[in-house]
Amino acid sequence: MPTVTMTVNGQQVSRDVDPRTLLVDFIRNELHLTGTHVGCDTSQCGACVVHVDGTSQKACTMLAMQADGCEVATIEGLAKNGELHPMQAAFKEHHGLQCGFCTPGMVMSAVDLVQRNPDPDEHEVREWLEGNICRCTGYHNIVKAIQHAAKEMRG
C-alpha cells in the first residue's frame, strides 16, 4: 500500500493507505478526526468540507493520495487555545446550527468565503453556500452568522 504524508492541523501525519481511500475516510478513520462528516455520496452536501492548502475542498471528492504533501485543516484545528474562531463564535451567537451535522463543513466553507470576500452581502453568502446543505436551520441564521463573523474578522 502506498504511503501518504500530509500536515493536518499543523501536525505531520504519515499512513499506508489503500489507493482508493478518500480524503474524508482518511481523516475520519485513520486520524480519528470525526468532526468532518459524510452526508452524501455525490459531492453535494458539503458536510465534509476541509481546507487543503488554505482553500475549502470537499474531502469526499479527493483521494487521500491527492492530498499527499498538502496542508490540511479540519474543524478540529480551527479553535485556537480553547478560543472559538470568530466564525464558530458567530454560529453560536446567532444560532446558526441545530443538529450540528452540517456545521463543520458549513463553518470551514464560510471561513474560506470570508478569506476571499471580506464583506459578502446576503446574496453573495447565499450563492457561496450552494455547496453546503443544511436541513435544520433554513439557512436564515447561518447567513446572519457568516455576515457577523465577516465583520468581526475584518476587525
Added chain:
Amino acid sequence: MPDTGAQRVLRKEDNRFLTGRGRYTDDFNRQGQAYGVFVRSEMAHAKIKSVDTSQAEQAPGVVAVFTGKDMEADGVGSLPCGWTVTDRHGNPHKAPPHWPLARDKVRYVGDQVAFVIAETDAQARDAAELVAVDYEPLDAVVETGKALNGPQVHEEAPDNLCFDWEIGDKQATDDAFAKADHVSKVELVNNRLVPNAIEPRAAIGEYDPGGDEYTLYSTSQNPHLLRLILCAFVLNLPEHKVRVVAPDVGGGFGSKIYCYAEETTCVWASKKLDGRPVKWVATRTEAFQADAHGRDHITTAEMALDKDGKFLGMRVDTIANLGAYLSNFSTAVPTYLYGTLLAGQYKTPAIHGNVKAVFTNTAPVDAYRGAGRPEATYVVERLVERCARDLNIDPAEIRRRNFVQPDEFPYQTPVALTYDSGQYELALDEALKMIDYRNFAQRRQESERRGKLRGIGFSAYIEACGIAPSQVVGALGAGVGLWESAQVRFNATGSISVFTGSHSHGQGHETTFAQMVADKFGTDYNNVDIVHGDTGRIPMGMGTYGSRSLAVGGSAILRACDKVVEKGKKIAAHMLEASVDDIEFDQGTFRVAGTDKQKSIGEIAFAAYVPHDFPQDVEPGLDETAFYDPANFTYPSGVHIAEVEIDPDTGETQIADWVAVDDFGRVINPMIVEGQVHGGIAQGVGQALLENTVYDPDSGQLVTGSYQDYTMPRADDLPSFRVGMTETPCPHNPVGAKGCGEAGAIAAPAALMNAITDALGTEDIQMPATREKVWRVAQQRLAPAAE
C-alpha cells in the same frame, strides 16, 4: 405579548458541534467491529427465485452473508405497524408482514435482500456486488392514483387497499351541501418527500455473550421505543438485556422514529457472530431508497358556503400512499393526524373525510415533519383561498368570518378534536400588519411595471401536538402509551442531572430543559445537565416527535422538579425545626413562612446525601422520577403569509417576503423557537417549490435517488423570514407550552402555493411548482388567445 421571563440564552450543546467534537453514531467504533452492507432489490416487484451467496462468501475479508432464509430459520419476526386503524366497516387495516430481510418477494427498489459482513467497509461493498439474486419480475405499481387498480402488492390486500377510513358525519355534510349557495372545489397532489436528515442512518449492533446482553448504537429519535419494538415484536429479546444508545443525532424530521430493518439486522447479526460488533452506515442513496418517506396524497376537497362566505360543510376524499410495507406509525398519519385536523381554525359545522390508504411498490411512507397535519393544512387552506377567490371575498376576511372565536374554547370540532385555546384573529392581524397587506396592491402594480407577476398567499394553520393522551390514542388504535418520563437528580454537591426520555437531534433540549430547571431551582443553567439518548441511563421514555418534547417531556421534568421540592420541604422543615406546612419554596430557597429562617436547596441536597441530621421518616437522597401523560393534545396555531414575485420569462419564483406569526404557548428560549420556525418553513418551501420523489411509472425505479436528482432547498433558494409570535399558554400542561417543531412545515406549502396561484391567476398547478411548471403556466396565461 405577556412577559414570560423567556430568555434568549446561547445553546450549551453548540461548542462540541462547532469544534467537531459531536459524537454521532458513525463516530463510534467498537473493538473487533465488522462492517455490514445490504444487498438491495434493484427490482420494484419480483419473486426471489434464489439468492446465491457462495461467491460473496469467498471474497476477501468476508465474515458472513445472511439472507431472509437465515432470519426465518431463527424465528425473526416482522417489523410491526404500531397503530391499528379500523376501517369504515369496522375491520382492522390489512397488515401484511414486513420482514427485515426479504423472504420470497421484493416489493420496492431498495428492499433488503441480503446482508454482507466483512472486515472492512470496502470489502463488504465489494462482496455485496457478488451476491447473485435470481428474480422473476412482476408488474409494479408506484403511482398513488393507480394503486387501487394496479398489480397487487400483497396477497393480503386486494385492490392494494390497506384501509378505507372515514371521519365526521356524512349525512350532515351532504345536507350542508344541499342547502349551499356556493360550492368551491380543489384537486390537490401532496407530493412525496424524502426527509433527508443530513446525517444518514447508522447502527452498530453488539452482543455480549458473557452477560447475554445486547447494545445497539443507533440514529434514533426514541431509543426506548426502538428497544421496545425490537424486543417485543421483532427479535423477541428480554427488554432488560438490551441497551439502545442514540448519541448525537444529525437531524430526524420523523425519519429516525422507526424501528427499521437495518438496525434490527445489525443486532441479530452480532448475535449470530457470537458477539462481533456489526456496523452499518447508510449511503445517501440508501437513505433515498429506504428511509421512510413522507406525504404522498391525492385529494379532492369541496366546501359548501352560504352567500356571505360562511362555511357550511366540507367534504374531503383522499388517497394516501403508504408504500410497499407499513412502517411503525404509517397508518396513523393519514387518519388521526390528518382527518382530525380538517376543521382547521374554522367553525365549519359539518365535515366528512374519507381516506383510502394504498400499498404501492415504493418505499414505506410514515411521519415526516408535521405528519398528516401539513397535508390537512394544505387541503384546508388551499380550499379556503379558493373559496375567497370564487366569491371575490378578501382572503383575510373570509378567514375572519369563519374563525373559532377566543370565547368559544374549549371548542369541539366535527372531526373529534377539542381545541383548548387560541386567538386566531390576533395572529392574522399581526401578520397582516407585518407584511403591510394594505399596500400589497401597490406592490403588485410596481411588479407589473417590471413585467413580473406578484402574488400573496395565506395559511392559517392549526396542529394537534404534544402527542398524546394515552387513553385517547389507545381508544383510536395506538399500540403504545404516549407519556414521557423524567428523572431529576440533585447531586450531593448541588449540581443537577436531568434524565429525560425526550431526544434532542437539533432541537436544543440541553439548553431549553436546563433553562427551565435552572429557573425552577434558582440556579445557573450551566449547573444543570440534560442527559438523553441512552436506555442504560434514562429510566424510560417515548422520545421526540409530534412537537412533544417541551409540552410532554418538559412537563414530566417539571413534575419531577415538584417532587424534589416536596421532599426538600420535609428536609427543610426538620432542619429549620418548623412544620412542613409552614415551609415555602421559591427560586432555590426553602423558608419558614413569615420568618428569615431559610435553607438553600444546595444545603438541602447536601443534607439529603450526608443525612447526619435528617428526619427519620424521610429516605436519604434527592432524586425523583415522574411520568407525565398529557390531558389533551396541544394546539399550536398561527398565520403565515408569503409574497412572491414570478418572472414569467424564466419561471423563477422569488419569495419577496415571508411573515410567520405563531402561537406556541409559553416560550422558554425564543432564539431556539425561531430557529425551529425557520427550518420548518424551509422544508415547507422545499415541498412547494423544489422537492419531489419520482418513481418511474413503468419500471418502478427511483428516479430521484441522490442530491443531483432530488432538489434540496439550498441557501440561495430561500429568503430570510420574519417571525412574530402571539402567546396563549396551553391551559392543561404545567409548562404552558404547545410545541413548535413542525409548524413551519405545516404552514408553509399552502401559503406559498396560494401566493403562486394568486400571481399566476390560475389554480392549475401542483407542488412542486418548479421553474419549468411555473414558466409553462405563465406562458399560457400571457399568450395571446389562439387565433
